[in-house]
Amino acid sequence: MKKDEIEFGDPVLRKEQYSAILDIQGHLIGFVQFFPMSNVTRLGLGLRPDLCGHGLGMSVVALITAEALRRTPDQEIDLEVLSWNLRAIRTYVKAGFHITDTYMRPTPNGMKECHCMCYNPST
Numbered sequence: 001m002k003k004d005e006i007e008f009g010d011p012v013l014r015k016e017q018y019s020a021i022l023d024i025q026g027h028l029i030g031f032v033q034f035f036p037m038s039n040v041t042r043l044g045l046g047l048r049p050d051l052c053g054h055g056l057g058m059s060v061v062a063l064i065t066a067e068a069l070r071r072t073p074d075q076e077i078d079l080e081v082l083s084w085n086l087r088a089i090r091t092y093v094k095a096g097f098h099i100t101d102t103y104m105r106p107t108p109n110g111m112k113e114c115h116c117m118c119y120n121p122s123t
Contacts, residue, residue, distance in 0.1 A: 017033050030047040030048055043078070045061070061092060078097075078117060078118045080114050095119075097119050098118060099116070099117050100117065
């Protein structure tokens with residue numbers, strides 16, 4: 001996104017791939033990107049920082065996973081998470097994701113270890 005300076009600014013991509021996550025009162029609590037890859041929908045998600053650690057993660061992950069499955073029922077669902085983010089990893093595991101790969105990835109703060117986690121509802 002940052003590299004090309006266009007992705008989020010592109011209204012078609014923004015409409016197709018990005019969604020706001022709202023609470024019952026309509027307040028923004030997070031976002032999700034449904035990023036299409038070859039036979040995979042990769043989830044990119046974020047929860048408002050002041051809401052982290054308050055028990056919302058499982059509901060948010062379940063909601064966006066269900067939406068990804070609705071949008072692309074024949075595709076695998078996965079996500080990436082930095083390996084130090086144990087709280088997020090625990091939430092993803094509880095929601096049915098499991099680590100399938102670990103690798104180094106460039107971030108704004110240099111190369112960081114990252115896990116790819118795939119959704120498997122039977123876990």
